[in-house]
Amino acid sequence: MDTNNLTYEAAFEELKEIEADIANETVSVDVLAEKVKRAAALIQFCQSKLRATEVEVNNIIKQMEKTKKD
Template identity: 65%
Template sequence: MEKIKLTYEEAYKELALIASEIENETISVDVLAVKVKRASDLITFCQAKLKSTESEVNKIIAQMENSTQ
């Protein structure tokens, strides 16, 4: 996606801003495709981050359950 380290919160805020601009029709037609592409990239990033976090949490829970048995 991009080289700069992006947090989930930053990606979500940018995505919300793009959605708001599209809903309020404040984006010019000239940049609409660029914004939609960026939104798509941000959605992909957020989904991957959520899946990764879910996987890590599940591993931690499994380790905790195994250590108490």
């Protein structure tokens, strides 16, 4: 999956579209596995983005706390 230009918001929107297509049964059996595979890749991408953001925010908070103590 090409994630170079993908944002969290775009991935999340695409996931919502896939979910709606599957829920509304507008996905043919022929493409269902393809959609599920894409959804799994998007979920993995979103989880990675969230973990990276959490680490970055925690680092910023630690820096702020360190600066505040000094």
